[in-house]
Amino acid sequence: MSLLLRALVSTFGSGVSLRRSRFAAVVRACVIASTLPFAALPLAQAQTMPPGAKQPSDFPRAKLTAGMYVIDAAVAATDADREQGLMYRTQLGANEGMLFVFNENAVHCFWMKNTLIPLSIAFIRADGTITDIDEMQAETENNHCPRNNGVYALEMSKGWFAAKGIKPGMQLKGLPRAQQ
Template identity: 80%
Template sequence: MRIFLRSLIARLALAAVLPVAAVSFALAGAGNAEAQQMPPGAKQPSEFPRVKLTVGMFVVDAAVAANDPDREQGLMYRTQLAPNEGMLFVFNENAVHCFWMKNTLIPLSIAFIRADGTITDVDEMQAETTNNHCPRNNGVYALEMSKGWFQSKGIKPGMKIQGLPQPQ
């Protein structure tokens, strides 16, 4: 009887542990969901160069997309951004640069910026859409942040962004 009870207790303990282990395994995999969603050849978020920008009294930690492949990928496939994290797009020409949100999983706000750092336009963009978002003015930079970031910080056209890298 004692052996039977030990065996029964061992089986019950194992039955209690297996679901916990399965949930733990599933949760551990969820932490890598962003990496798993990136298609082969896509740049991981940590692989983009970064720059600290100042907008009013706020500091932005921005990944920099300054070449065609990086600008094409942008924030595609990302599932989240830190509170003051964004992506700065740097262009080699002063022009109207339009954006869309194909394969971009999170809604974003975008500020279009002149070479001198002046914000010319701010727009809100819905996730996974192909609507064009174009500024009314020429510019050299665009800064994408989580949707509503500029409005919540009181950042508007006419304000300047400091710390912008020079276009190449």
């Protein structure tokens, strides 16, 4: 019998002897769980989506290309989808991002409220040309605004554009048509 179980039996008396094996299993599970690193817990448990939030799999998807790279982008083309964006997400796949589609050619600013992962953002004209790229820290309310008008913005994991050598002036292909 483990020392912890012996201590509990001696504290609470032998009346728990019938439940001892079930209790011991629970105690063992707790001890094992307490020795695991926090990172072993599923990321989805770290932050849950609030009621009414759209699940990542519920967004329409688009396959974009940036040079030789294929991007799997969730598409946020409605006000509600653009408002939620990547909020509450705890991870993105290697070439996964979110494409924001706007109905007007304008300066569209972003912030990172309730966004749990740091992101890079590319601001894009209607013809697919990247005009600006910015780095954004998680859970901040700083405005990130392009210097140029555009109709798209693409958010990727922080540093993605720099790591792939993608810079302003380059073009993205496969963009859905924006309604202007």
